[in-house]
Amino acid sequence: MNMAPLVDGSLVVLILAVAIWTIAVRDSFAAVVGYAIYGLMLALAWVRLAAIDAALTEAAIGGGLTGVLLIRAAVRLRPTESVVAGDSPAWFVKALAAVLAGAVSLALAVVVLTLPEPAPTLAPQVAEHIASTGLGNAVTAVLLAFRATDTLLEAVVLVFALIAVWSLAPDRFWGGRPGQHYHLEANGMLAYLARLLPPLGIVVAIYVFWVGADLPGGKFQAGTLLAAMWLLAIMAGLTDVPEVRLVWVRIALVTGSAVFLIIGFAGVPFAGAFLAYPEGYAKPLILIIEAASMLSIAVTLALLVLGPPERRGQS
């Protein structure tokens, strides 16, 4: 007896139910908590689609970090909620929106059912060339060799987004510390967790990074874990956010992209193209890029969650 259909069917039903619920429920706080749950369920769907790398990313970023971000926002916006909720549209607007959204879904469903057989795929090409990268994980090979440009630009996206977030700081707080100040409750629950979990998280993160070359995992998942651990320590009040004017913070942000660019340009004389790796050196170079990126991603993600500077620096 095969239980896969049962698992898949229930999973799809649950995902859709929670998704509809996060849209329908009145209370925003409940909706964002629901969204975090939804992210975790979606990660299970990714496992069922044999995309463990995506599952890890979805669980860490989709469920975890996005959840934290939205929950914090929901708490801060709670007082305004009833006011804005009064702007709810008329029933016929809702009906029209439902019909149109349904039409889009229907069209997509038809497209899904008519996708060509056999499905086009680049898997054979990846398999053919993966040996030259020395990597065992095809997803990592795509991210850091075949489509390294996307990955480089994505690191740039994170930096741009952070610059954009920082640009929102009120002038008087420019250069100061992001987010509110968190008081340490020495015997509190959060401090309890924040003392125990981060060291374990660091070991797991480095594990995820290290096996990423050959098994599911890599710098994004590892960086996200590190960011989560740092955030935990900050929110428990065990440590404070650095001021955004500090040079080491800025250097930490761009190190990943800078190393990526330098190795990329070194590829021009040594491997014949920008972002190419010399024969036999691909794997160590990729690991160097990933290690640098992991740290930059961790710092950037954590600072993105914390938001623009809201406090003046101490000095």
Next chain:
Amino acid sequence: MSSVVSAALVRSAIFLMFWVALIGFSFSALLVGCVAAGSATWVSLRLLPPTPQRVRLGALVLLLPRFLWQSLLAGWDVARRAFDPRLPLRPGFVAFRSAHAPGHLRNTFATISSLMPGTLPCGEDGNDIIFHCLDVGQPILEQLAAEEKALAHVLDEGTGDG
């Protein structure tokens, strides 16, 4: 000073074992594992400076079967209520006077009790822990007291070495 060194050694050994459990044995992996264990230990010493008062992790493991059973009951309890068409809930708050002083032991107790049927710690009021309950008609306080006693049996406050 020596307590810091010994704590560092013990902790880095634990982290390294954790690493090996994750990845298995291999020389190159062990090198990276040393880096991982080193940084984990450094962070751990910063976040949790060694003090004489500690929770015994080994003793905690002994409590595991009891908690597993409790969490099975808790899941069943929720499922029963969720599927019942009448939605039999009488939610409310209960204040429980904990015998433990604020600190690790109390936090451990609170964490464990969150896995028990019908209770969810959601704040503190002086010496009391405020629990949110699914059904205030149940004998919540008695349950909690029994749980705390079981925990105290296994853990001696202030003498751990973990």
Next chain:
Amino acid sequence: MSALATLIPETTTAGGFLLVLALVLPLAGVFAALILGGCNARRVAMLTIPLGLALAVAIGVELVQTGQTVIYLLGGWAPPLGIALRADGLSAAMLLTTTVVLLGVALFARDDFETPENLREARAPFMFWTLLMAVWGALNAVFLAGDLFTLYVALELLTFAGVPLVSLEGHSETLRAALRYLLFALLGSVLYMLGAVLLYGAYGTLDIAILAERVRPGMLCFAAVALMTVGLLAKTALFPLHLWLPPAHAGAPAAASAVLSALVVKGSWFLVVRLWFDVMPGVVTFSAAQLLGGLGSAAIVVGSVVALRQERLKLLVAYSTMAQIGYLFLMFPLAFDVSGNGPVHGFALAGGLLQVISHATAKAGMFMAAGLIYAALGHDRIADLAGVARTMPITVLAFALAGLALMGVVPSGAYLAKKLLLDAADGSGQWWWTIVLQGGAVFTAGYVVLVLASVLRRRSEPLLLVSRVSRLSELVALALSAGSLLLALAALGPVPGEFVSSSFAPKEMGVLLVVFLGGSLLASGLSRRSLLGAAGANAGVMRRIAAGVGESFELADGVIRRWQFASISLLMLAILFGGALVWGAPPS
């Protein structure tokens, strides 16, 4: 990478590395500004932008000399596995325009965004210069990337760089405008991404050139094109998806408005052009192009009329951008032949490209002039601009020249563009677009006349200036406007001579006169205040009817710019485009 030579259909061309440099230079500038700190951000920008201009010129020269698309295979991996950078004539022209406008903006804003002496870093200057390079890097990625997913990332880069420019001043109104902009742009990019996903599912590649060979008309392609098109239109703010544009562009600082209006909206427009003419020429249909042109026409009419109703100069210019965006979409129907199936290009593509370049330069100049007037007077109420022409002649001249350029007066780029498009309309038998093209000029004349009439009025008491504006800024605005006005002369090379030779012929002068008269009539009829001051008192029936018309347009615009209306329009457009593609498709 030895095995590649046998595999690749295309290889890196001689000047290909220039593309890598053009992609990386702005990003390196952003990183350098971040590390070196605020007081050096301006220096970095001032250093990299001229370098970028040199690169853009070099790419253009390479293109002209070899006569072939410049290609670079990143990492040595050929598509579909890898990603290629490609620069054709369209990309090269856009690269060049972007750097020229950015150089102008940088010079214009040199003094406005200066870090105070006593500070190591101040927020606004640091952010402005960093974001300027960020916009540039994102645009270069949009112009060069040959892969639909890389383009998605580039589009997001552009959004993340553009949105904070809107809210640079941090007032709650601009924050709100930025949030609306961001949310709508995100909806747009996710729809674009959805289309790309479907295409990969069907054809197993995201590379533009390979896709172009593989696509076949069918349900899936229609859905993908419809989703991607409306997603990009939302980012371009084509009517009726312009809810975010007027407040965002009017609320930003002048230099930022110039960048947003002249360049940022062109990024997504460029991708629509790529999608329709390079990826999907065999899929897009005459009827879908008519729909696109129809939206463009509506944008021209609504944008211009509402522009005439504005009381503030910057809002007027912002609404004029909305109208000008409409112009950019007239090239789509004109690239089709009534009888044929696929697009035939003809002169339409060249016309559209020329239009986008002339609009970029003229609109940058116009926003700069508006910003200078605001800075000098401390307000930009159009009714109180009397005497400005006397006090700030260069600025007013810049505004006037930009206006003339937008109207399409000889020898502006827009004139030549209009000529090419009119020719395409004649050639393809679509006479109806002739009306829009000629009528649009009358509308443009309307709001230019409105502003000029106000600034040229004499003032009894002397004009009080709250601050002195920099002469350099005034000259930059003038240079960009004049550049746009003289663009046709620069573009003479590839264009047949007869277009311009008859330029001063009586017929042209006659058309110009009609345009001006029509514009004045519109301005006096539709504007909130009567153009001639006193005439408002004894308003005639005509004037009252016209005012009513103007008011109803304004109301309609208000409704259209509600979130629900705009987002529902977006969905309806997606369905309409899908329908137009299915309906016009050749029987398979």
Next chain:
Amino acid sequence: MSQLLDLWSIVAVSAGVFFFLAGTVGLLRFPDTLTRLHALTKADNLGLGLVVLGLLPRVSSPLAGLKLVCVWLLVLLAGAIASQLIARTAHRSGPKA
């Protein structure tokens, strides 16, 4: 033996799915954030645990099995503490929902 293990897998995973379902039904039906948290933490933790137990006979090596159990315990710990933190926030920011 292998049939017995298969049966175990099927029973345990089905029961796990049942509890996930129960948690979600609770999330949808229970009246406010705090009661919903009960539903989620308790039922979903149990569901995950049962799925892990069901999968245990199918892993390739004891080490992999240990890893699975580790994952569950970590999720249990993090889930229990996260739910308390959310509960605190919900409790503090007012009785509403």
Next chain:
Amino acid sequence: MSATTLFGLCGALLVGVGIYGLVVNPQPLRKILSFNLIGSGVFLLFGVVARRGAALGMGGDPVPQALVITGIVVAFSATALAVALLLRLHDASGTASLTTKESPEPSDT
């Protein structure tokens, strides 16, 4: 129906659900959440495309799988920026509404 198709239909529906929420919910925070739902639906569709391309012992076509990871990170950046903008608007104006009643801007109702 295969499991892959099932998840594909799930993705299609998620896109619709998200679009509906984005259109009708007046609260910006909920619009941000809806945007994330649409995004996850799109990524799920991409995952289905990847899964269909399984070949040569790979569980799926690694190219779309890699792009999904990039996409998730980009979507997170967008969410972070939107949330920061929303909170800043709330601090500056005291409301979290996309519209103002007294401004010349149109007001959503």
